[in-house]
Amino acid sequence: MTFSKMLTSALAGVALLALAGPANADQLADIKAAGKIVTSVDMHFTPFGMVVDGKYEGLNKDLFDEVAKELGVEPVYQDIPWPAQLPGMEVKKFDIVTTAAAITPERLERYAFTLPVVYAPVGLIRAAGNNDIRKPEDIKGKVAGAIQGSTQAKKLRAFSDEIGGVDIREYGTIDEAYADLVAGRLDAVAGTLPILAYLVTKRPESFALLEPAEIGDPDYLAWVGRKDEDSASLMKAIDDAILKMTDDGRMKAIQEKWLGTYTELPREVPTK
Known part of the structure; x- marks a missing residue:
């Protein structure tokens, strides 16, 4: 093979790799490499989320702080009005939406949901x-x-x-x-x-x-992620953390702190 043919073949290979994009993209791996998980919240839903003396607090924050610990990363909370959160997450402005949203059949077609974090009709x-x-x-x-x-x-x-x-x-x-x-x-x-x-x-x-x-019918609320292969490992890791918190009593303690009562939640994502 002549040098020119070798060069042409090599350049073609580089072009194919560029078109293929990064292999085995994984959102969880990227988050762990960055050491942080960026999430959108609406800080106007007391007691799920609120600002007290300039600090964000509430049921959602306490729960997700514990999840972030299980993932080994720091949570970064961005206060964003609800109508902009799901569109922002879809275009990757943040990793996940932790303003707990109702799980509905329509949303399940478009988004991935974690396990429920609260019962909320x-x-x-x-x-x-x-x-x-x-x-x-x-x-x-x-x-x-x-x-x-x-x-x-x-x-x-x-x-x-x-x-x-x-x-x-x-x-x-x-x-x-x-x-x-x-x-x-x-x-x-x-x-x-x-x-x-x-x-x-x-x-x-x-x-x-x-x-x-x-x-209307009662709702379970959960956090929302992107519905793609890249995000599957992240959503599973969050579900595993929620189950661990349920089994060791942290979920019960946080619910009772903010809601005054505890409701046992499904261990699978409801589909109806």
Whole structure:
């Protein structure tokens, strides 16, 4: 073979390698090599996540801090509004979403979910002084709010269809919905029931739960990752950490700390 032919063959091989891209890409290996895992959170979902005296804390943080320890890396939390989190994760702005999201069949088609980290049906609250609304059916013909693009908004729309119509407003953050509820611009807010129950215990002068508070089928919440081969090892490692925390009592202790109670969670990702 002549030198020119050898050079041409070598260059062709390099081109093929470049087109093939990196072999055996593995998100978990990359995270461990970097020594950190970057996650998006919404720090406006007390008691799951909040800022107190300038520091992020809550149930999600306590749980994921323990998971990061099991992975041997440092967690890096980025405060991002919920509507931007899943799109941001898909384009790899961060490694995983740890704003716990409802596991739904539609989301399972597009994303990978960890094992559930909390049981959280959708609930409704009203302003404490609004005695015209007591039970969920009383919001017929009224104005109710929920987070834009959330499972809570979806279930609120389904409930609206069921009872004959609700004027639904969607918000970028739950705090905006709470503010409009207090100001009288909303009659009710749909949200994750443990969050709403915590809010009512802290601010009974402003908010009250409807009785019963739940609407729709119950939900389990989990963290969300990318649904690709590169991410499979990371999601398995997180699931293994969650199971270890469940078995050694850390999951129970953290739930009781923030929710005042413990609910045993499925050891597999629910598919319905």
